[in-house]
Amino acid sequence: xxxxxxxxxxxxxxxxxxxxxxxxxxxxxxxxxxxxxxxxxxxxxxxxxxxxxxxxxxxxxxxxxxxxxxxxxxxxxxxxxxxxxxxxxxxxxxxxxxxxxxxxxxxxxxxxxxxxxxxxxxxxxxxxxxxxxxxxxxx
Numbered sequence: 289x290x291x292x293x294x295x296x297x298x299x300x301x302x303x304x305x306x307x308x309x310x311x312x313x314x315x316x317x318x319x320x321x322x323x324x325x326x327x328x329x330x331x332x333x334x335x336x337x338x339x340x341x342x343x344x345x346x347x348x349x350x351x352x353x354x355x356x357x358x359x360x361x362x363x364x365x366x367x368x369x370x371x372x373x374x375x376x377x378x379x380x381x382x383x384x385x386x387x388x389x390x391x392x393x394x395x396x397x398x399x400x401x402x403x404x405x406x407x408x409x410x411x412x413x414x415x416x417x418x419x420x421x422x423x424x425x426x427x
Contacts, residue, residue, distance in 0.1 A: 320337075
């Protein structure tokens with residue numbers, strides 16, 4: 289898998305990063321989720337994982353020719369908008385050695401692969417009822 293860097297949220301090497309691939313997908317590098325209140329809201333299937341990233345990370349979609357802006361709805365693969373203003377992104381856990389050799393991943397981060405078509409669909413106006421899923425604040 290070949291990657292094209294789109295952007296990241298700081299100048300430090302280990303931070304949420306967005307890549308385009310040669311497979312019509314995006315790789316989203318973000319923080320592993322350890323908070324039980326978030327984990328309980330997810331249905332993570334086998335072979336998948338979820339990461340947390342700042343909402344601003346997706347402004348870098350413009351580097352791939354997409355309209356950068358806010359998502360019009362939340363749906364697979366962007367599962368939750370947290371009270372802290374971050375997204376929880378769920379997708380196939382990246383295990384491809386070629387792809388992993390092109391990124392720096394600290395122990396507290398992981399990388400998920402999500403279809404470009406799924407991300408593009410979230411930028412469009414919703415059709416019908418839009419049930420946004422927001423994280424419930426911890427009690």
